[in-house]
Each structure stands twice: as C-alpha cells, then as structure tokens.
Amino acid sequence: MTEQTVIAEELAKQLRAVSVAEFFEKNRHLLGYENPTKALITIVKEFTDNALDAAEEARILPDIKVVVKEVAPDRFKVRVEDNGPGIVEEKLPLAFGKLLYGSKFHRLKMSRGTQGLGASGGILYAQLTTGRPAKIISSTGKEIHEIELMIDVSKNEPKIISHKEEKNPNKWHGIKIEVEAEGRYIEGKQSILEYLKQTAMSNPYAKIVYDGPNGKVEFERAVKELPPLPKEIKPHPYGVEIGLLRRMLEITNARNLIGFLTGDFSRVGRSSALQICKLAKLDCNKKPNELTHGEIELLHKAMQMVKLIGPPTDCLSPLGEKLLEEGLKKETKAEFVVAVTRSPTVYRGNPFLVEVCLGFGGELPQDQTAQLFRFANKVPLLYHAGDCATTEAVIETDWRRYGFSQSSGQLPQGQLAILIHFASVWVPYTSEGKQAIASYPEIVKEIKLALQEAGRKLATYVRHKNIERERALRQNLFERYLPEVSAALSEISETPRNSIEINLKKILNKGKVIESVKEEGIEDGEENRNESEE
C-alpha cells in the first residue's frame, strides 16, 4: 500500500452525511440569524408570514397577534397567534421540528413560505441561543393541543418535551407559537415595527396587533375582502430545464407523450402537443419513461420552439395599481405616484409578474438617493438590498431620461421613491433568510421593463412640473416689478396707478394654466428637478 492509499483511507473514515439541521445550526446566518437584532426580526417575520399564509389559504380574513417581550437582558419571548385552520395533531411535531418539511415546496403556487424552513429555523435558533423548547398551541376546531418541542439537531427530527390536550368549547382554531431567543430590540428603518407596517400595507385585508416592548400598535383592516386565492399550476414548458423534464418523464402517470405534455404542463393543448412531437420527430404515443437521452434532448428543444401563450395569471395575486399607489402615497407622502402592473411571464418554467410604483415630490427628502421599497409575494424585504435583483434593475435603468440625476452603477438621486413587488409561484431568494431576489436574467429584465414603463409616465409629470415652474418664475419676476411698471404706466397714460395694477394682475392670472397644483408643491418638486438637470 502506498503512502497516498493510507492517507486516502484515513480521509475516507471522516466522510459522512451532514443533517440539514446541523447544517443550518452551524450556518444560522443563512436563515437570517447572524446578529441579535436581525435574529429577532427574522423570528417575527417567519412566524407572521406563516400565519398570513395559513389564514389566507383557508379563506379566512387574517387576524394576527404578535407579542415581543424582553424577559432578560438581550433575551426575548416572541409569540405569534393566528386564526388559520390550525395543523392536525399528528403533523404538528414534524411541521415545526424538522427542517425542510412543509406543504409549499412541491407545488407551484404563490405563497409567502416555500421551503419548510421558516418556523423550524426560528425554533432552531431559539434553542441554540437559550436552550429552551418552543411552545406550540394548535387546534383545527376540535380539541386544543399544546406541545413543547425541541429539534434533535443531529437527526433533524422533532423531540417532544410535553404534550397536553384540552377541550375546545368555543371551537377556536389556529396556531399560537412561542419561543424564547437571544435578540436585540430596535425601532427604525430595519425593525419589527417597519416590517409589520410594510406588511400591513401589502396585506390590507389583514388585521395585525403588535404588542412590543414599547407598547401596542394596531394595524386595522383597510379592506374587508380577501383577494382571490392564487391557483396552483403546472410548470410552463418555456424554460423548464432538461434535468427536470427527464425526472418528470420518469414519474409521470401519463401513458403516452401527448398525455404527458397536455397533462403535466400548463398551456399545452392537444394541437400544441402534437406540434411539439412533430418538431422533435417523436411518436406522440411513445411511453414517457421509454425516451432515450437523445430523444429527451429533442423533446426539450421542441418545447422551447413551439409557440405557446403565456402562463395563466390566476396563479399570481398582484397587489394591483390602485393599492400600490395608495400604499406608497400613504407611506411616503409623495406628491405624485404612478403604478404599473405587468403581465405575467416565465423564468425557469415558473410564472412571475412584476409591479412597480414610483412616487415623486411631496414630503420625500430632497437631494438624496431614491428610497427603495422591495416586496416578494407581499412580504417586505428589509435586508440585503445590495444583493437583490430589484436593486440591480434600478441601477441598470437610465433615470436621467426621466429627469433624475444618476451616477453610473448607483441608484438615482432625487425626490423619488421606488416600490417593486415581485410575485411568483417560486421566488428565487438569494439565501434561505429570504431577504433578496436572485438576479436571474429574465427577472432583472422584466423589472427593468416595469421601471421604464412607470418612468415614462412619471417623466410626463416631471416635464409638466418643469413648464409650470418656468411659468411661475416668470410670473414671480413680473409680479415683483409690478408696482414700478404700474407707476410708470400711470405717469405716461395719466391713469390712476391703482387701477392699472389691478388690471395687470388680472391679465397675469389668466396666464396660469394649471391652477390645481399648489405653489408649495411646485417648489418642492423644483429643487430636485433643477439638480437632476446638472
């Protein structure tokens, strides 16, 4: 045996599998737990996102309560309660005590949670930093179950510490989850309060009560009706990877290619399916699992070539232009807002759509970098803006065309707020902490198109304000000299100065074309515009 063989055999002994829970415990920052401030926000966010998903999916107007209390220095109790359908007793431990376990991963449907990592990740962090189990109270309307659980990290399995069952005379249903974790509490730009505020904005049909360290805040329901439930869909043939196609062919229940294409994909009718088979030179009655690798390649190519209509829109639940404009106006006190909701399109076979809202002037700060508000599937994103497809798209857009100044590679400058909402059956987050959207080329492109569309609409207004401003300047100038002009004219024409001045003022006021916009509004808008022309 050579020396290398000895080393290789020694190394082989160290090779072993890593449990998913071990992986995320050691890499807790991947889930958003790299510092105590962010950790506390992440726990609230994960539990709240799940609560909203649960109620919404059961067609219940969400009633969410969030409690955050400091129990010791840098140590907090976090409780989130919802009025959703609850989780059945048998599945409770796995749903909360096993990472990568959930109902949302294997379907194509727009929802806040996706991976089955959120709640269990919060519990994992809590037990890592305080050693305490999580308490979960659940009822589906039958008896109430209260369990305390921890995660067995090396196995990634739940470990039940206690289990109580109680009667439920009022038929309460929902989930209450409580953990104790290390954290630090702040209010301000990146905070629990800001997250809840923005969540209330993008979910106006939810009532959210926040009971935090500094008192209670209630976000009342602004709308009494739920938006339509987004539908679960099948993948669209465009952009489906060959590896995925291969696996779909292996596991399909369809008995032939035509059945596979029409049954396992969206937007493929019988004639499209026949056309795909013809293009691929494949017998449409062939069994799906009998295709050779070469045939799969041909099929894959043909699927990209055939003309199909875009994905259905009912799998996505946009906020809509009205809500976007109202929300941004309320949040920023902008003077002018304009929103654009684009039609759905596809990346990697997943339908998605982009909505954009631009706010201008008003109480927006002057001479500063534009404010960016980011949302994915109605969830506000507070961190990692620098690493987000939305930021990339904003930077790559030429804002000088719309009247703003912009250095290369930077966000635009000016009295500008930019809201971007990315809605998809599958949001490609840059990390499991779900704070930024990955820069898939199709996604960046679509966001840019939305920004350009909104930018053009905004530019019209900015130009308008421009004309107004110049008129106002001229008028101001004339008004300033009005007494002197009147006096001179009075001397020449031997008419009383007073009447001349009154008449001149009348003429002047006729020149005002847009009277609806207040003087202050114009001034606010102006400085910014001036600057952006430099």
Added chain:
Amino acid sequence: MTEQTVIAEELAKQLRAVSVAEFFEKNRHLLGYENPTKALITIVKEFTDNALDAAEEARILPDIKVVVKEVAPDRFKVRVEDNGPGIVEEKLPLAFGKLLYGSKFHRLKMSRGTQGLGASGGILYAQLTTGRPAKIISSTGKEIHEIELMIDVSKNEPKIISHKEEKNPNKWHGIKIEVEAEGRYIEGKQSILEYLKQTAMSNPYAKIVYDGPNGKVEFERAVKELPPLPKEIKPHPYGVEIGLLRRMLEITNARNLIGFLTGDFSRVGRSSALQICKLAKLDCNKKPNELTHGEIELLHKAMQMVKLIGPPTDCLSPLGEKLLEEGLKKETKAEFVVAVTRSPTVYRGNPFLVEVCLGFGGELPQDQTAQLFRFANKVPLLYHAGDCATTEAVIETDWRRYGFSQSSGQLPQGQLAILIHFASVWVPYTSEGKQAIASYPEIVKEIKLALQEAGRKLATYVRHKNIERERALRQNLFERYLPEVSAALSEISETPRNSIEINLKKILNKGKVIESVKEEGIEDGEENRNESEE
C-alpha cells in the same frame, strides 16, 4: 367536524419532507448557478477548491489542471484534475453524488471546502441543464476507478451509470472530474481566468495549468514549499452557544465535568476548568449528561466569564504580510503597499484571523472607487461584494483620516487597493455559493481593526508624499521664475546672469529631501491626494 378541521386535514396531506437535492435543484442560485456565466465559474471554482484541499491535506505540492471547452453553443465541458490522494472506491459515489456529504463539516479546521456541497452541487447543475452524468476518475495509488454518476434528486443519493476498473502501473493518484453543463464564457473582472489568477496569488505553492476556450495559461509555482498544515482544533469556550454546549454535554465521552471542559474545548486546563465549575457552583465530578437546564445555563455563563488565553494559532494558515504585499504589488502595480496580519480571535467559539493589505499610488486608476480584493481561506471571492462583511468593514472605516475622500456609506475614493483575507476554521458564507462573508459583529469589528492598523501605516506614507508634493510645487514655481530672477539679480549685482542661474539651481536642489522617489511617482500620487482633501 368543522369546516376548519376539513381544511386542516386537507392541508396535512400535502405536508412532506423535501430532499436536500430537490431543495438545491430548485434553489440552484443558492449554490451560485443563477446565470450561465456565473454557473461556469462556480463549477471551476468548486472543483478547483476541492483539488487544492485534497493535495494540501496530503502534504503534496498541488498540481492542478483545469480544462474548459465549448462543445456546443452555450454548452461546456469542464474538467479539473489534481494530484491529491484520491478517494477510496467505496466512498466515491457518496462523495460526489450526495449533497451535504463530506469530511470537512464536522471538524474545526481551516479548509476551502466545508459543507460537502461544492462538487455535488456542480454535478447537480450539470445534470439539470444538460441531462448528462458526471465522469470521475480516481485512484489512491492502487487500481484506477472510472465511474459515471448522476444524482437521484428526490432521494439525494448517487446513481451509478457505469463503473470501470483499470490497472495503475505508474501508481498515479488523484481525482479527475468532468461534467458537461450549460454556461457562458467570458474573460475579465469576474471570470474563470480572474479566479485562477487570484487563486495562484493566494496559493503560490500550487501549479495551475488552465486550458480554456482561448488557449493555455500556466501559473507556475512561485514557492516550492507547502505552508504548515493547519491543525484541527476543539471549540474555544468563548462564544459557544448554549444549544451547542447542551449537545456537547449529551454526546461527550468524558465521565465528569472537569474531563469534559479540559478534553472537549481548547485552551481549558485543569485550573481553568475548576474555576469554571466554581463560578457555576457545580460539582466538577458531576456527569456531563446529568446537568439540568438551569445548571447548563450556569455553566454556559461561567465559561464566558473565566479568563482564558485566545485560541491557538496553528489551526489557521495566514498568507503572511510578505506574500500579501508581493501579491498586491504584482496584481495592481501599486507604488506603496502595506500589510497587517492580526492575531487570531474568536466568533461563536470559532478561531479566525484577518489580514489586510493596502496598495497606494503607482498604476492604480485615479479618481475612482478603491479596488477591493476579497479572500476567504485563500479562496478569491468574486461575487456579492455588496453583501460581504469585508465591504461593510471598509465602508464603516473612516478613510478621510488616512488621506482619502469618502462619501457616507460608500467605499473610499482614490488610488487605493484594499485586499482582505479572512481565515477561519469555519467561514460563515452568506450563501452556499460561498461568495461573501456574513456580517457577524465580531468579524466586522476585527476587519475594521485590521484596516485601521494598515490605514495608519499608509497615512504616514501619504503624509510624506504630501510634504514632498508641496516642496515640489514650490520648487517648480521658483524654477519657472528662475530666468527672471537671475536676470534681475544680474543687473543689480553686475554679475553674469548665467553663473547666478547655475548657483541658484544648486541651492534649489539641496532642498530636495527625498530624492529616491521619482518625479512621475509623485505626480501620480498627487492628484489623488489633492482630491481627497476636498
């Protein structure tokens, strides 16, 4: 049964576990595969990092060959060969065909790979985009094994397509791995060539031959000796989380607390262990797995309170100030470089150290944002700079103190290059693609301290250049008027003008204090410094 119970039971049916391979296939961007350009770089990077690790761990001077060839439009064959110890036959399939499988996760030792996700992730992406298996050739010096494998995604298990065994008369050892994947090839700032160039810089003892689409490039070995092998260590008591402590207490082989503390941690001798037990008011002969939760909390607190020396340094392999300075000078042609290697410190119980090198002037571009070079465990980081602890630390450092201009929240401006090397037994990457370091507060702080230390040294030089520059300006001014002055003096003193001029020039030249720096060097440095004073 209420309506909610029905819904809850319906939802329960959808709950199920997600395989790690499914998770990363759907989230391929987490591994660095969100677009074809980055995907190609990531494959090369993962295979090369593993190759370097393998050779280095077996104390072999690395000899790496990287081949990238376009086999069809947007489709590449990538092959990486090393001269490491190889992997034994039985473990080959798991080592490459199962995600989260490896030898590096469960130990505390500085290495490039960590999670057991790199090579298998590349294979997963390749099969997803081309449907092709990976080919792996391995020998430990005995027979040569050649296997073709794919990953069974829904099970996260290897699937062997073919296996050949061959004789090995030359006792070759190492790994050759080859995949075919979708990609796009570029050269420039973020490219395979740049990654290999920087890798050669931080691993001067490796020979790397690159055979790319545009021809061959060889990076010769600059040093003929391997650095000392970093040692595997035990966790340091500072910063170990209570959840981890609890698990360590459960699985330890030690029979009592004193044995646990001295045996399972680094830097805890008998007297420190006794002190910890005393502080925690615990019997030092108590069995580790019999501690109650309250006792674990006391122990945890006591471990943070007792005074211990810092972690051992031999678990880390810094580049060293000499190599850093040579490397940065060669890469940027800077006029002046200064490096700082800090002593190791701890985050979350993990020892780490920070090295920084600053380059100034010379051929560095003027009037631009400082260039940032980032390394983690000798691996260059090319992406996600905006999301990296290194960038955060650079932004939070006040560069105006060292003679550079800087807007708030931005990188400094000027003829400045900043190289940062983070070395740790555990690098907390912001995502599995390993392109940025997570902003743990202890890490950001330590990087800032290193930058400040180097910044102060650089400032001395910058000030020096300052004095020189002013002297040069004065001299230039005087020289310009020399003919006039000489003429005037000649008239007054009735001496030949020529001799006066020569004598004046002599006096002038005595004033030059630093003659070693060339005139061009000064001018290069000046414009930048001027600007930074604004």
